[in-house]
Structures are given as structure tokens and as C-alpha cells.
Amino acid sequence: MAELINLETFVTAVKSGSFAGAARLLGISPAMVGRRIQALEEHHGARLIERTTRAQRLTELGESFYAQAQAVLEAMSELDDLTRTEPGRLTGRIRATGPATLGIHRLAAIVARFCELNPAVTVELSLNDRRADLIAEGYDVAVRVGELQASSMIARRIGTYRFRCAAAPSYAASLGLPLTPEELRHHRCILNLNMSPRNRWPFIGPGGVSVVAEVEGGLQIDNGEAQLAAALAGAGIVYLPVDLVEAPLKTGELIEVLPHWNRMTLPIHIVHPSRRLVPRRLSAFMDAIAAGLKE
Numbered sequence: 001m002a003e004l005i006n007l008e009t010f011v012t013a014v015k016s017g018s019f020a021g022a023a024r025l026l027g028i029s030p031a032m033v034g035r036r037i038q039a040l041e042e043h044h045g046a047r048l049i050e051r052t053t054r055a056q057r058l059t060e061l062g063e064s065f066y067a068q069a070q071a072v073l074e075a076m077s078e079l080d081d082l083t084r085t086e087p088g089r090l091t092g093r094i095r096a097t098g099p100a101t102l103g104i105h106r107l108a109a110i111v112a113r114f115c116e117l118n119p120a121v122t123v124e125l126s127l128n129d130r131r132a133d134l135i136a137e138g139y140d141v142a143v144r145v146g147e148l149q150a151s152s153m154i155a156r157r158i159g160t161y162r163f164r165c166a167a168a169p170s171y172a173a174s175l176g177l178p179l180t181p182e183e184l185r186h187h188r189c190i191l192n193l194n195m196s197p198r199n200r201w202p203f204i205g206p207g208g209v210s211v212v213a214e215v216e217g218g219l220q221i222d223n224g225e226a227q228l229a230a231a232l233a234g235a236g237i238v239y240l241p242v243d244l245v246e247a248p249l250k251t252g253e254l255i256e257v258l259p260h261w262n263r264m265t266l267p268i269h270i271v272h273p274s275r276r277l278v279p280r281r282l283s284a285f286m287d288a289i290a291a292g293l294k295e
Helices: 002-016 019-026 030-044 060-082 100-117 169-175 181-186 224-232 242-251 280-294
Strands: 049-051 056-058 092-098 121-127 141-145 154-167 190-192 200-204 210-214 219-221 238-241 265-272
Touching (some): 002 019, 002 030, 002 060, 019 030, 092 100, 092 280, 100 141, 100 224, 100 242, 154 242, 154 280, 190 238, 265 280
Parallel strands (some): 092 121, 190 219
Antiparallel strands (some): 049 056, 141 265, 154 238, 154 265, 200 210
């Protein structure tokens, strides 16, 4: 058992890039990480990691050892999953990450239902708009909005993210509303720092013609909820996910801008590291997320 713990610590240190990073992920001290890896090296009679005060790197032998250590840990996880005393019961821990707005408005409720149905599973859900490094940060799975970059990750499309363009009635009464996307350049727009590029808003016209509007605005925010609050206060026009603007559009707190023009859509994927066998708890979790977003 001690050997497996030391193997896990070694693999975590390599993935995270430092003893301190491994310590945070494992909930132990950096000194304990060092002792475990030293014990592993002494047991096998080989130096696996060269470490200085500024950096660490695997030795040539350490590279091969790391690949084999990962295989051993994956095999143990598979065996553990196959030999549960209660085959139908899911147990263990899942570390998941996803974008803030989708997480707050939809993922949190889906995960809550999953946990209620599977009380022996613990889910750690981190919500933020940066794309976490699953391997280095120790996540089992991520929900991603937008096009994916090429990687070794396994990706599965599970939904579509839709947007609306809106403004407060007070803004409309003061400055009017654009009749075409091109007219947006003459309006105050609240820009999203997470969009790239942030000053180009895509639209599709009734005839299927694509138009990209060049927009400007003195207020630029990296959080959807804050953009919504600014729009409700009459600060300008926003281009936000349906999850955020649907309710205020229904109540009249916001007015839809360019309602006859379609806004962009983005794919939603669930992503996880490549493995020969995905644990049942993770497979069930990903199915629950996919089903929940479909609903």
C-alpha cells in the first residue's frame, strides 16, 4: 500500500510540475511529497527526479518509470472499480471543472442531482472562465464551451451554447436601439474580456448572411453576471449567453436587440484524459452532465 501511495505522489508531482503543486493536490506538505518520492527512489535504487531550488525534471530513467507508474495506477483503479462489494453502487471522488456562467445556471443543479442519487461519490466542482490544465491540476473531467484545441484529451459534444443581444429599457429610451448589426458601432457596448476578439460580435441575418459587427465600449468585464448587472443599470448593450438574459427578457428588465438576427452558437464538450478504462463513477457522471444539458 505504501508503494502505491508513493507511486501516486510521484505521478502527481510530475503532472503538477512541482512538489508544492503535488502537495496542494494531495493535501499534504511539500516535505511529505519529497519523503515519499525519496522512499520510492531508494526502493528502486534509481534517481527519478532531478530537482533544484527553481525547477524539477525527470531523469532519463524517470521518463520510462513515469509511463509505467501511470499504467500501474490506472490498472489498480480499474481493478478497484471491478471488485466493489456492491457492484451497482458508485463510490469515490470526482474532480471536475467548468465555466462560471454555465456552471452557476446549469451544471451545479445537475451535479447536485447526481450526488443525491450517488451519496457515496464526492464531487469537487471548480467554476471559472479559464481553461484549466486537467493533467497538471489533477482534474478528472472538464466541461468546455467553444471550439477545442487539438490535444490528446477525449472529447464528447454534449450541447450547444446560445447567445442573445440585449439592453435595458432605460438605455433604449435614452439612445435608441440599432436596426442592423452595423449600427452597433454607434452604440455603447459592454465588452466581454473572455471573448476573442472581444470587439467583434457575429450575427446571421434572416437570409443566412453572416455579419460581424465591430463594436466599442468603455466598459469591459470578464464576468457574465457583472456584465448583466451593468446592462440592467443601463450601461450599454450586451452580447451574453441565453442562461443569463432569458429571465430579464421575460420580465421586461431587458429588451432584445436585433431580434430578427441570429447570434452565434458555441459547442459544449465534456473532456477527460485518455484512459483505457474510465471508472464507472466518472462515466456515470459524464452521462448525467450530458443528459442534464440536453434537458
